[in-house]
Amino acid sequence: MTPDANLHQNLLPLFQYFESYQNLSSASKEEIASICTTVQIPKNKDLQAIGHTCRTIYFVKKGLCRIYYYKDGVDITESFAFENSLIARVESLFTGKPSKKGIQTLEDSEFIGIASPALFDLYDQFPEIERLFRKIFEAAYVETVNRIENIQFHTAEERYNDLVKSSPDLLQRVPLKHIASYLGITQVSLSRIRAKY
Amino acid sequence: MTPDANLHQNLLPLFQYFESYQNLSSASKEEIASICTTVQIPKNKDLQAIGHTCRTIYFVKKGLCRIYYYKDGVDITESFAFENSLIARVESLFTGKPSKKGIQTLEDSEFIGIASPALFDLYDQFPEIERLFRKIFEAAYVETVNRIENIQFHTAEERYNDLVKSSPDLLQRVPLKHIASYLGITQVSLSRIRAKY
DNA sequence: GGTTTTTTTTAACATATGTAAAAGGATTCC
């Protein structure tokens, strides 16, 4: 296999993911491929540290990670990202400000990193790339709006049951303490909810 | 004044708003102007009814409105929009599905409506228009992500105080029952919080 | 394989918010 073919082999799941939003010309794919790098990170390590400005959008090829931050000294999980999804600290990516959040692996993981300054430059030449990412982030925006409704008008117990139903392997792969902070409750409270079943 | 100049006079605040995100060519402005209409709605009337699919993005020129829905028969306010801001039910706008939410005025109001199917068509011809709305919705996405943190890790009392500080005239212009449901608490609970001061 | 560390559960008590009902104020409307 040539180095080039090898690269595309590595990026295959990423381009499959993209195609669910928007078809891309070969030229666009080439350009995107040229700004991607593959990263391997062991379990429980930081992929991106707290305090750094987000300049990379990651695609989870293997494994699992979370965005987290500290609130009054307490570790809070903002979100999880499983295989075949994108993850980025958007409040830093779109503002250029340093992020108060970090990205940490929860298993030995492999990511495809897309350099965001280079990506944003590609937007000028390739409107279809800009469109692709517009659609991706519009969908993420809609999910976030829906999550607010979920947080505000369901009990912690309902949110826990919904979460387990929508990500059945979450319980096997993620410590309960992270699930608790993601749900906005304490470990103790989550333990009480689980004890009911 | 010619009809054309009159139109642009009406749309001036909208284009000023746009310019804070992205400069537009005259051609782009003409095209956008051609898909805008002005709407006047009296107080407490629906601008967009529950159940209809969102095909218009509104700019609040005068007055005030809210996005609301019913949760188990209870009226919930999802968000407010004051003068010089955009409002749309994005979960319907970006998915094409009927919205479970409505938009209601809280004062006699005036809106500029932008027809979204026509707008999305303009994206093909005018990448700068697509870019403008990409940036607008990226910023809205970031705000929504930040709001989740605010909801999940602050008490209702803290959220109430923050809200009053960030929108001082909200209290004069919006009934407390809507503020309560926006904060995710009952009227009774909000009344107790207010009684402390 | 045993020790140490981390994770999860349990217990006891404190507090914030919910629910329901009633009363007081304010506004609307004829």
Next chain:
DNA sequence: GGAATCCTTTTACATATGTTAAAAAAAACC
């Protein structure tokens, strides 16, 4: 301007979740 409606507060009680501490269970490490 009086009646009706809507909005806000208050009260009493119920419940969910938080806090702290300790015990139990599981996982990580030499």
